Amino acid sequence: MNYFSLNTNVKELRIGDNSSKGIDKEIGKYIVFTMKIPWDVLKKNLTKTPEKIIFVESVEKDIIDNEIDNLDDFDTVLGVGGGMAIDCAKYSSWKLKKRLVSIPTILSVDAFTTPAAGIRVNHDVRYLGEASPNPLIIDYKILKTAPKSLNIAGIGDLLSIHTASFDWQIANKAKKSEFPFDSNAISNGKEILNFVYNNIGNIRENNNNGLRCIVEAYISLNTICLPIGHFRIEEGSEHYLFYELEERLKRPFLHGEIIGLGIYLMSRLQNNDFKFITSIMDDVSLSYHPKSMMILKKDLIDSILNLRNYVEKKSKLWYTIINESSIEKDWVEENIKLLNF
Numbered sequence: 475m476n477y478f479s480l481n482t483n484v485k486e487l488r489i490g491d492n493s494s495k496g497i498d499k500e501i502g503k504y505i506v507f508t509m510k511i512p513w514d515v516l517k518k519n520l521t522k523t524p525e526k527i528i529f530v531e532s533v534e535k536d537i538i539d540n541e542i543d544n545l546d547d548f549d550t551v552l553g554v555g556g557g558m559a560i561d562c563a564k565y566s567s568w569k570l571k572k573r574l575v576s577i578p579t580i581l582s583v584d585a586f587t588t589p590a591a592g593i594r595v596n597h598d599v600r601y602l603g604e605a606s607p608n609p610l611i612i613d614y615k616i617l618k619t620a621p622k623s624l625n626i627a628g629i630g631d632l633l634s635i636h637t638a639s640f641d642w643q644i645a646n647k648a649k650k651s652e653f654p655f656d657s658n659a660i661s662n663g664k665e666i667l668n669f670v671y672n673n674i675g676n677i678r679e680n681n682n683n684g685l686r687c688i689v690e691a692y693i694s695l696n697t698i699c700l701p702i703g704h705f706r707i708e709e710g711s712e713h714y715l716f717y718e719l720e721e722r723l724k725r726p727f728l729h730g731e732i733i734g735l736g737i738y739l740m741s742r743l744q745n746n747d748f749k750f751i752t753s754i755m756d757d758v759s760l761s762y763h764p765k766s767m768m769i770l771k772k773d774l775i776d777s778i779l780n781l782r783n784y785v786e787k788k789s790k791l792w793y794t795i796i797n798e799s800s801i802e803k804d805w806v807e808e809n810i811k812l813l814n815f
């Protein structure tokens with residue numbers, strides 16, 4: 475696979491043990507978006523004090539705008555943490571036209587390699603702006619200080635190729651695809667899946683090869699998706715279930731785990747090799763069960779039953795299996811019975 479074509483969004487990748495050490499000396503005056511635990515880990519590798527440290531509690535646009543209002547002059551926005559911290563840093567770097575440096579401390583979401591920032595306006599997801607990390611720093615030592623499950627969650631935004639690509643094929647068959655159909659993109663996405671399947675043990679162990687596999691797979695995904703201008707091979711019905719649940723429950727989730735729940739249910743709705751993809755999620759020990767995310771049975775049932783209504787109300791959401799399904803209570807009961815609540 476060609477990981478670093480001109481089409482990738484990452485300007486420079488530094489990857490290895492202690493690759494974050496001393497980065498503060500190269501980036502001028504900087505502000506940081508982070509959370510307490512990742513910042514405590516990373517700051518040991520830095521000597522220069524930031525101009526401002528913003529501890530992220532939300533990715534609501536108004537809250538971020540408020541934080542970055544009236545800052546003294548500075549050069550760089552540093553994002554340190556998981557998806558929320560990285561998305562706030564990406565959004566601010568784009569809005570304020572400052573250099574972006576991303577140091578993910580867990581790999582639970584593909585946010586650190588994608589150009590647009592996934593933020594929320596009244597709990598509704600928006601992808602805004604364009605920001606490229608310069609550099610993106612993957613420090614194995616830092617990633618290994620996190621619980622393994624948080625890095626394993628990174629596989630969610632890769633296994634979603636299984637359901638999302640299927641959705642695109644459904645849309646194409648129904649002549650409802652929003653974009654020109656591209657079978658090369660689909661088959662290149664399958665190659666990424668195979669690369670991930672071959673590294674399941676490494677990912678489960680959180681060893682260097684496993685961590686690297688997730689990062690390289692995300693970057694490969696960019697080389698497919700950025701030239702065609704959309705992420706349809708990776709984002710489909712499995713993400714839409716998450717959006718419905720997030721709007722319903724009004725709280726954040728660990729991205730890769732909630733996407734895992736979406737893959738579990740939507741691969742069943744698609745009748746798309748669901749036993750196989752479930753066995754992969756079990757093998758890598760991705761926590762996709764509602765119990766681990768504190769989702770009540772009643773809420774999940776209501777969410778699934780409302781899913782078609784939800785996607786049909788949101789004109790920006792793409793055509794997927796959901797648009798072709800009338801999901802009944804019996805189907806839901808049958809397909810959630812092996813999930814833990």
Ligand SMILES: [Zn+2]
Nearest residue numbers: 584631713733
């Ligand atoms: Zn995602």
